[in-house]
Amino acid sequence: MIRNQIADLVAQSIKDAQSAGALPAFDLPAIEISRPKDTAKGDFTSTVAMQSAKPARMAPLAIAQAIAAHLPAADFIDAIEVAPPGFVNFRLSAAWLAGQVAEIEAAAGHYGDIDLGGGKSCQVEFISANPTGPLHMGSARNAMLGDALASVLAAAGWHIQREYYVNDAGTQMRTFAETLYRRYLQAFGQDAPLESHHYQGAYMTELAQEVKAEQSDRFLEMSAEDAISALSEIGLAKVLAWIRASAERLRIHFDHWYSERSLYASGGVFEHVITDLRARGLTEAKDGAEWLRTSAFGSDRDEVLVRSSGQPGYYASDVAYHYDKFVLRGFDRVIDVWAVDHQNQARRMPHLMKALGLEPTRLDIVLYDLVRLYRDGQEVKLSKRSGDIITVDEVVDEVGVDAVRFLLLTRSNQAVMDFDLNLAVQQNDENPVYYVQYAHARMASILRTATERGFSQTCVEQGNFDLLRHPGELALLRKIAELPEVIEKAALQLAPHGLAFYAMDLAGVFHAFYRDCRVISSIPTEAELSCARLRLVAGTKAVFARVLGLMGVNAPESM
RNA sequence: GCGCCUGUAGCUCAAUUGGAUAGAGUGUUGGCCUCCGGAGCCAAAGGUUUCGGGUUCGACUCCCGACAGGCGCACCA
Numbered sequence: 001m002i003r004n005q006i007a008d009l010v011a012q013s014i015k016d017a018q019s020a021g022a023l024p025a026f027d028l029p030a031i032e033i034s035r036p037k038d039t040a041k042g043d044f045t046s047t048v049a050m051q052s053a054k055p056a057r058m059a060p061l062a063i064a065q066a067i068a069a070h071l072p073a074a075d076f077i078d079a080i081e082v083a084p085p086g087f088v089n090f091r092l093s094a095a096w097l098a099g100q101v102a103e104i105e106a107a108a109g110h111y112g113d114i115d116l117g118g119g120k121s122c123q124v125e126f127i128s129a130n131p132t133g134p135l136h137m138g139s140a141r142n143a144m145l146g147d148a149l150a151s152v153l154a155a156a157g158w159h160i161q162r163e164y165y166v167n168d169a170g171t172q173m174r175t176f177a178e179t180l181y182r183r184y185l186q187a188f189g190q191d192a193p194l195e196s197h198h199y200q201g202a203y204m205t206e207l208a209q210e211v212k213a214e215q216s217d218r219f220l221e222m223s224a225e226d227a228i229s230a231l232s233e234i235g236l237a238k239v240l241a242w243i244r245a246s247a248e249r250l251r252i253h254f255d256h257w258y259s260e261r262s263l264y265a266s267g268g269v270f271e272h273v274i275t276d277l278r279a280r281g282l283t284e285a286k287d288g289a290e291w292l293r294t295s296a297f298g299s300d301r302d303e304v305l306v307r308s309s310g311q312p313g314y315y316a317s318d319v320a321y322h323y324d325k326f327v328l329r330g331f332d333r334v335i336d337v338w339a340v341d342h343q344n345q346a347r348r349m350p351h352l353m354k355a356l357g358l359e360p361t362r363l364d365i366v367l368y369d370l371v372r373l374y375r376d377g378q379e380v381k382l383s384k385r386s387g388d389i390i391t392v393d394e395v396v397d398e399v400g401v402d403a404v405r406f407l408l409l410t411r412s413n414q415a416v417m418d419f420d421l422n423l424a425v426q427q428n429d430e431n432p433v434y435y436v437q438y439a440h441a442r443m444a445s446i447l448r449t450a451t452e453r454g455f456s457q458t459c460v461e462q463g464n465f466d467l468l469r470h471p472g473e474l475a476l477l478r479k480i481a482e483l484p485e486v487i488e489k490a491a492l493q494l495a496p497h498g499l500a501f502y503a504m505d506l507a508g509v510f511h512a513f514y515r516d517c518r519v520i521s522s523i524p525t526e527a528e529l530s531c532a533r534l535r536l537v538a539g540t541k542a543v544f545a546r547v548l549g550l551m552g553v554n555a556p557e558s559m
Numbered sequence: 560g561c562g563c564c565u566g567u568a569g570c571u572c573a574a575u576u577g578g579a580u581a582g583a584g585u586g587u588u589g590g591c592c593u594c595c596g597g598a599g600c601c602a603a604a605g606g607u608u609u610c611g612g613g614u615u616c617g618a619c620u621c622c623c624g625a626c627a628g629g630c631g632c633a634c635c636a
Contacts, residue, residue, distance in 0.1 A: 034575050037582080047578060050616065060616070085616060087579070130636080172636060289634050307634045314636055343563055344631055369564070369629075410584090411572065414564055416629060418571070431598095432584060438598050445596050453595090489575070501573060504583070511599060520595045537595095559598070 001114060001484050002076065006044055006090055007031045009071055014048075017070040023063065026055040033090075035485075042081060042089035043478060049086035060086025097477035098465040104480070104539040105461075110155075112483035112546055116491055117158030123325060124150040126337035127247065128165040131239045132176040133201060135246045135392040137419065138339065141371050143392075144408040144552075146337040147252045148496035149366065151550045156491035158333070164247075164254045165321065168236055169261040170314070175199065176239075177232035183208035184219060184231065201389060207235060246392050250401060251552045263320040269328065270312060270320040273356075274305060277319075282355055292319065297354035318345070319352055326358050335364045335494065340414065343367060366494050368413040374420045395421070402553045406433035409551055410500045432504055436548070437556055439507035442514070443541040444557040450520050450534050463535030464528060472516035473536060479509045480543050487550075496551070503547045510540055 010031050017023040029051045036045045049064035056063060064086045071080055076096035081089045104111040126146020129139045147162070154160045167173070179199045185192035187208045194200060211219075211234060219227040240257075247254065263269045277283050277292060284291050288308035292315065295302050304313035325334050338346060346367060350360035373380040373390055380390060396404055398421070410432065411417045450460070468477065486502045489495075518526075519533040545555040 032575095034578080036579070037574075038579070041579070045578085050578080053616075083579075085579090167636080170636065287634080291634090304634045309634080311634090313634055315634095317636095340564070340630055342631090342636095345636095347563080367564085372629095407571095415572080416565070420571085434598055435584085438596080442596055442599080449595055485575080493576085497573085498575090501583075508583085514595080515600055518595075522594055558596085 001488070002092070002096075002481065003033045003044065003485065005074070005076065006046075007033045009074055009077070010046055010048060010067060010088070013067045013071040016072070017066045020070065022066040022070065024056055024058065026052060026057075028052075029055075035482075036087075036089065039475075039478070041083065041087075042079075043092045044090040046088045046090075047086070049088060053086065064088045092478070092481075094469055094474060095466070097474055097481060098468045100477055100481050101465045101468075101535055101539040104542050109542065109546065111543060112487050113155050113157070114484050114488055114491075115157040116488065117153065117156055119157060119159055120332040121161070121330070122153055122158040122333040122335065123161045123163055123329075123331045124153065124335045124337070125163045125165055126150075127243075127252075128167065129243065130167045130172050131236055131243065132172055132199060133203060133239065133389065134242050136389045137371050137373055137392060137395060140250070140392045140395070140404060141368055141408050141417065142337050142339065143247065143250055143252055144405055145366065145368055145413060145496065146335075147250075148409055148499065148551055149335065149337070149490075149494060151552070152487060152490045152496050152499070153335075155487050155550060161255045161331070162253070163256045163258055164243075166240065166257055166259050168259055169264065169317070173232060173236070174228075176235060177228045179204050180207060180211070180231045180235045181219070181224065181228045184211055184227075187212045188217060188220060207238060210238065211235075249396060250392065250405070258321070260317055260321070263317060263324070264312060269324045270316060273320050273323040274316075277305075277355070289313075292352075292355060294348065294351040294355055297351040299348060299351040303348065303352075315348075315352075318349070319356070322349075322352060322358075322363065323356055326362065327356070331362075333362050333364075335366060337366045337368065340367045340369045364494060366413060369416045371408075371417050371419050374418060380421075390421075402437065403431050403433045405552050406436070406500060407431070409497055412497050413495055432500075433553060434559075436503045436507045436544075437554070437559060439510050440541060440544045440548070440555045441557065441559045443510070443537050443544065446519055446537050447534065447541070450530075453520060453522075455520070455530065455534060459527075459531040460534045460538055463531035463533070465532050465535060467529050467532040468536060470517055472513040473533070476509050476513045476536065476540060479506050480540060483543055483547070486547075499547055499551050503544070503551070506540075506544060506547070510544075 010033070011028070014023060014028060018025055029048060031046065031048050033044050033046050036042060049067060050060040052058075052063050053060040061082070061084055064082045067088050068080045068082050071077075076093055077090055078093035079091040081091075083089060107113065124146055127135070127139055127143050129135060129142075135143070150160045150162050175197060176199060179194060182192040182194055182198065183204050186205075211231065215234070219231060222230070274283070282293050282296070283305060284293055284302065289304050290306040291302040292305050293302050303315040305316045305319065307313050322334070325331050346365040349363060349365055353360040353363055392404075407419070408417075447460070468474070482502065486498050490498050517533060519530060519537060521527070521530045548555040
């Protein structure tokens with residue numbers, strides 16, 4: 001990455017300045033190169049002179065000047081400027097910027113890829129909503145975040161697997177089956193009222209009707225217990241089919257669906273891990289339950305593995321599941337995307353990792369805040385149990401996949417998000433996703449028009465980008481060249497929202513270029529320039545498609 | 560009561576994890592289509608970054624204390 005090359009130059013410059021006696025010997029701080037907010041100041045800036053003032057016992061401005069004076073020449077640097085109180089600013093050369101067009105072409109759809117992961121394996125587990133009802137809008141944020149993170153990390157050099165954890169064990173599943181049983185009885189006119197803890201949503205009634213249509217009255221003959229057990233399986237399969245369909249509709253494809261219940265199969269993962277933990281003396285019997293001694297690993301409390309009832313506790317699933325991920329399946333790294341109401345659980349995960357003898361930093365829990373839905377100015381409370389839900393499918397029907405994906409990615413993870421349904425529906429030309437897609441469609445249109453007017457494919461492919469020296473062209477090239485940094489930041493912070501903002505920026509810069517730089521010219525003497533600009537447009541279009549692709553948003557050829 | 564998160568333009572949100580004059584979209588006001596898509600562009604207005612201290616060359620960012628909102632504090636999931 002170009003930023004690292006500049007950092008190397010600065011380091012070399014300081015060494016040279018020291019040998020030349022222009023700078024004293026001192027402990028070098030980590031050299032960080034960043035982008036100034038104000039692009040007029042340069043493409044990159046270093047604050048190393050200010051940071052070195054104390055250890056070098058020298059005025060920061062003087063240090064900055066020494067660095068600038070001793071900086072080795074490099075073809076990608078055009079100018080070095082020093083600004084008080086000690087900034088060293090760098091301006092990229094036009095030749096290097098124009099050369100990025102060739103980089104994009106050579107990268108063939110992978111421009112912006114970086115190598116943070118080094119090909120190591122990383123699992124991203126997301127959504128993982130209880131299979132007791134259709135996906136609602138809270139899950140949609142999880143879905144967007146997880147899917148975009150997976151894409152970004154893949155671009156950053158990780159080998160990615162996407163996984164959905166199916167919570168098909170435990171009391172939620174039991175409650176779901178009981179509800180379905182009662183709705184089924186009701187479908188035959190029997191009196192079987194729901195209780196307050198049951199799932200009140202209308203979809204349960206529909207589910208029961210489906211079962212009745214397909215299976216007739218066969219469950220009426222069985223004992224309640226047998227019927228509930230059978231309905232549990234049938235209902236689970238149906239709900240999972242819904243979830244799978246909704247996910248596919250959102251353009252999310254999971255590589256693997258993992259059953260929580262499978263952890264507890266005879267000879268399964270849970271037996272394996274608890275045997276291991278017992279052997280290592282990490283469990284303890286207390287109050288009739290069996291506890292994992294996480295207090296020995298930094299926690300202020302122990303956790304229940306086996307309840308006094310003999311049933312495994314919830315923490316047991318976390319332990320077994322993550323044992324499976326790291327030890328049995330051997331992922332180098334795992335990312336779990338959880339809603340913020342699991343924050344305490346998240347805090348306990350490092351202790352779990354240590355108890356399993358694993359390095360805690362191999363696991364990241366990405367927390368995101370809730371989505372607050374508004375309709376007609378009123379907050380719509382979401383609760384599967386009360387039945388007051390707004391499903392992902394409903395919103396997608398109204399707003400479209402692209403808008404849902406884009407809007408949900410324009411917020412940083414840990415901030416409550418207000419999603420106004422009325423606004424989202426109305427936002428046809430006001431929605432930022434259309435702004436971004438419009439830019440892409442416009443580029444496609446320019447390329448089409450060029451073909452119609454006789455500009456050859458060769459002209460576009462071999463345009464002389466040394467002709468690109470107009471400020472509008474250079475601004476566009478600068479923005480394009482930022483993509484690797486955008487991907488790096490998103491990957492390091494596990495926060496993909498920067499992609500959306502970058503896409504909007506790029507669209508803005510492109511529109512300015514379009515305004516100031518005539519691409520398809522009918523003036524014969526400008527034919528060569530047209531070819532160069534067409535090549536730039538083609539490259540920009542590819543970068544656009546790349547960013548939108550990482551977000552899972554369509555890049556349309558026309559709208 | 561304790562813990563975590565959030566508080567930035569009228570509204571929805573950014574801000575390179577301590578850098579230079581805090582930025583976009585939307586809304587408001589005014590302007591721009593006689594060769595490439597006006598779903599676009601340009602300009603104006605809009606701020607004591609909730610409040611009060613502190614740390615240092617420098618704070619939206621870090622520390623302490625208030626205030627407001629969200630979430631969480633089980634052998635639940």
